[in-house]
Amino acid sequence: MKQLEELVKLIPQIAEDNTIPSVEITGITVDSRQVKPGYLFFCIVGYTVDGHDFVEQAIANGASAIVAEKPLPDCAVPVIYARDVVKTLAIVANAFYDSPTQQLSLIGVTGTNGKTTVTNLINEMLQANNHITGTIGTIQMTIANQSYRVANTTPEASFLQHSFDQMVKEKVDTAVMEVSSHALELGRVNGCDFDIAVFTNLSQDHLNYHGTMENYFLAKSRLFQQLGNSYAKEKPKYAVINADDDYSTRLIHQTVQPTLTYGIIEEADVRAENIVLNENGCDFCLQTYKGSIDIHSKLMGKFSIYNMLAAATAALLRDIPLAIIKKVLETTNGVSGRFEPVNRGQSYGVIVDYAHTPDSLQNVLQTIKEFAKGKVYVIVGCGGDRDKTKRPFMAEIACKYADQAIFTSDNPRTENPGSILEDMIVGLNHTNYQLEVDRRKAIEKTIALADESDMILIAGKGHETYQIVGKEMVPFDDREIAANAIMENS
Incomplete structure (x- = not known):
């Protein structure tokens, strides 16, 4: 528990303008449903609420x-007016939990692709x-091997600082977290004391939010x-950067x-x-400044x-x-x-992957082409209410690198799924594609087509166990x- 005056004294405009x-205060939150007696509630102006x-x-x-702002x-309770509630939330959350990231080592991983895998590999190392570790990312949060669900790749500041406080209490010495461009732009990681920042790559994504690649880069660079x-x-600080990007x-x-840099093409430290x-x-x-080792990995592509290079470089710094x-x-x-295989003893391959950007889709398809002995099928769509400019690029890559592309729904959200597919095929000069709005039917039809030694890539959703249709999450x-x-086809 903390006194309200103590929590807001670092905000000069509050000290001047408010009594x-x-x-x-017993807790802080931005979600009115989570408020308990004694909580400080922050009024955040979001995109939908x-x-x-x-x-x-x-x-x-x-x-x-x-x-509030x-x-x-x-109002029936005291109101503290802030010029920027988001920044105030980060400062107050950090103060309420006694600056937890100063009490452990924090590694942040950012980039368009690879954040989850790199975070996971660093954690395993x-x-x-x-080490006693904690992780925060797209799939889940872990604290000393206990798993918890998270709503966003990088949660908002009060949840983050509370989580880091829990990590400190559980004797975690190092936390590894995915850091999204949205989180950086929205100030969710303000107050986080990062010790190592890792950059994977930057390719087109989220332009519906950032507008331009330049703005997208500037958001990533904040880390x-x-x-x-x-x-x-x-508490020394380091940056780990992909020299080939x-x-x-x-x-x-x-x-x-x-x-420290890592890479395959350009000169790099690792x-x-x-x-x-x-x-x-x-x-x-694996050539490093601390020696060389041969690696035989089950990971493909x-x-x-x-x-692996990004994770190894961060590990060397630890x-x-x-x-x-x-x-x-x-x-x-x-x-x-x-790149998760689905194997039920069939004579053809089925791989599920989270690839939902042009760059990641191309990477995965190129990898499959390197070892595929039969035809390559790809089932892919584009999310609704998201970057529309990448849709034709996704379709072009799918048709270029696969023998047959099946365009279907991803998470259509509030958009018409058929309209999303039309956006994908505008100007497309290839003919090796089909349209099937129903994702379940698209998967079932493609598997029914597969012959021995063919490969099927189901791209876009990966680990997700839901489909967002309208504003509902459907299993x-x-x-x-x-x-x-x-x-059924065996």
């Missing part, structure tokens, strides 16, 4: 005070070296700026902290050489090698021995929904649908 009552509209519900649930006349301007011996040079200049790709994984020599890095890279099974798991279809 702060003596109120004891405005927190100011839920003040009465927050008070009914026991809120002791409100932080719009007038709330005749840390655990193999006897590296947030490494700070000081050089503390007890077109944005690498610019990104290196976004931080004053020491930088490199993969003598690469051999096959249907069972990949082999390469060049994009997987980049993910003094994890090469022998442990080798063990993890050679034994890991990867991440749920990332839907590509892996389960595919497995059932395989059994």
Whole structure:
């Protein structure tokens, strides 16, 4: 518990413009449904809802005070007016939980593709070296091996700081988290004391939100700026950057902290050489500034090698021995929904992958083409209420790298699924595609077409166990649908 005056004293405009009552705060939240007696409720103006509209519900649930940026006349509890509620939330959350990220080591991973896999690999390496870890990402949050669900890739500030506080209480020494461009732009990670920032790559995605690739890059670059301007011996900071990405040079200049690079093509501090790709994984020599080791991994494709290089570089900065890095890279099974095979004894291959950007779809299809002996089918769609400009690129890549493309629904949300497919095929010069709005039917039809040695890629949703139609989340798991279809056709 904290006194309200203590929590907001770092906000100068609040100290000047508001009389702060003596109120004891027992918790903080942006969700009126989660308010308990003594809570401080923050009114966040979002894209679909405005927190100011839920003040009465927050008070009914026991809120002791409100932080708002719009007038709330005749409010039954004290109101603190802030010029920027989002920034205020981050500052107050950090203060309420006693700056938890200063009490552990924090590694942030950002980029268009690979965040989940890199986060998972770093976590496995840390655990193999006897670290107590926590993770926050797309699939779940873990605290000392206990798993919890999360709503967003990077949750909002009060949830984050509460989670880090729980990690500190559970004796976690290192946390690894995915950091999305939305989170950086919206200030969700403000107040997080990052020690290592990892950059995977930057390709087209989320332009419905950021508008341009330049804005998208600037959002990602904030993570590296947030490494700070000081050089503390007890908590050194580092940047880990993909030297082969077109944005690498610019990104290196976004931080004053020491930088380590990794790559395959360009000169880098950590490199993969003598690469051999096959249907069972990949082999390469991991060249580092601490020595070299041969890797024989079950992970497939060049994009997987980049993910392994990123994780290995971060691990080296945490003094994890090469022998442990080798063990993890050679034994890991990867991440749920990332190039995940669906095998029910059939004579053809079925792979489910989260690829939902042009770059990631191309990477996965190129990988499959390298070992496919028969035809390659790809089932893919584009999410509704998201970046429309990438839709024709997705269709072009699907037709270019697959023998047959089946365009279907992803998460249509509030858009007409048929209109999304029309956007995909505008200007498309290829003819090797079909349209099937119903995703279940698309999977079932494609599996019925497959012959021995063919490969089917079901792209876009990966680990997701739902489909968002309108504003409802309908149960839907590509892996389960595919497995059932395989059994019906066996």
